[in-house]
Amino acid sequence: xxxxxxxxxxxxxxxxxxxxxxxxxxxxxxxxxxxxxxxxxxxxxxxxxxxxxxxxxxxxxxxxxxxxxxxxxxxxxxxxxxxxxxxxxxxxxxxxxxxxxxxxxxxxxxxxxxxxx
Numbered sequence: 001x002x003x004x005x006x007x008x009x010x011x012x013x014x015x016x017x018x019x020x021x022x023x024x025x026x027x028x029x030x031x032x033x034x035x036x037x038x039x040x041x042x043x044x045x046x047x048x049x050x051x052x053x054x055x056x057x058x059x060x061x062x063x064x065x066x067x068x069x070x071x072x073x074x075x076x077x078x079x080x081x082x083x084x085x086x087x088x089x090x091x092x093x094x095x096x097x098x099x100x101x102x103x104x105x106x107x108x109x110x111x112x113x114x115x116x117x
Contacts, residue, residue, distance in 0.1 A: 002026070004068040004090050006083045007075035008034050008058060011100070015074065016056040017043040025056040026065035028086050035060050067092035073099040073110065080106045084113025 001023045005012045008029035019025045020043075029035055038058035045052050059065060062085075071087040073080070080101070087097050087110070097114060099106050
């Protein structure tokens, strides 16, 4: 399954590090330095004293990840409209968008950007 995680911050990278062990995971982020670092070095997390390295794809061009079966939005609220434009470019026709944001209003911004579904 191809999964896009929009937002390569701490939580997006953590989720990507776990999911990329069993799925084709793409991190989408507008911060080029973050994208380059993930592309060059991958992600490393520690669990129970053991280091785990993963190598999800990372890009700032959402069309590179298309088509994705699932898009997970993990950005701060003020980046939600941008995230919706990214999801619109990469989500498969029968794909789903999930938001894992805190706060209120993010779902409304996504619905406006993606249309009711």
